[in-house]
Amino acid sequence: xxxxxxxxxxxxxxxxxxxxxxxxxxxxxxxxxxxxxxxxxxxxxxxxxxxxxxxxxxxxxxxxxxxxxxxxxxxxxxxxxxxxxxxxxxxxxxxxxxxxxxxxxxxxxxxxxxxxxxxxxxxxxxxxxxxxxxxxxxxxxxxxxxxxxxxxxx
Numbered sequence: 001x002x003x004x005x006x007x008x009x010x011x012x013x014x015x016x017x018x019x020x021x022x023x024x025x026x027x028x029x030x031x032x033x034x035x036x037x038x039x040x041x042x043x044x045x046x047x048x049x050x051x052x053x054x055x056x057x058x059x060x061x062x063x064x065x066x067x068x069x070x071x072x073x074x075x076x077x078x079x080x081x082x083x084x085x086x087x088x089x090x091x092x093x094x095x096x097x098x099x100x101x102x103x104x105x106x107x108x109x110x111x112x113x114x115x116x117x118x119x120x121x122x123x124x125x126x127x128x129x130x131x132x133x134x135x136x137x138x139x140x141x142x143x144x145x146x147x148x149x150x151x152x153x154x
Contacts, residue, residue: 003078008151012077013070015147020069023140024062027132036132042125046118069140072100076144089145097141101134 031038053060112119
């Protein structure tokens with residue numbers, strides 16, 4: 001079974017990179033807006049606390065975020081998922097993002113409550129950080145949907 005069959009790999013890499021970049025820039029640009037965004041600081045604090053990537057924390061966060069965005073874009077592009085989402089590009093991305101966010105929270109609950117320090121700290125973030133992450137995931141999902149082109153539409 002080929003999991004990448006019927007996935008436009010070039011398009012998912014491109015759209016994942018662009019969506020990750022848009023999400024990252026929105027987080028930076030809107031930092032502090034109505035007390036929201038700026039979640040990149042949470043990740044930077046984790047790296048500083050763990051004493052990894054010393055001096056290049058910002059680069060590590062950006063590259064890690066981009067790699068995650070591309071990798072997780074494959075879930076969006078997987079045909080059984082892609083074609084089960086609404087046809088409207090904005091709704092397709094928003095619905096995927098909300099479902100993705102819920103799955104992230106479930107992973108945090110499962111592993112965070114059983115000892116994973118980083119995922120546990122995600123659970124205990126302030127409400128404004130949770131709201132920010134949901135909004136950022138929606139930005140990511142809609143951007144991913146706007147730029148991804150399935151193989152059939154080439």
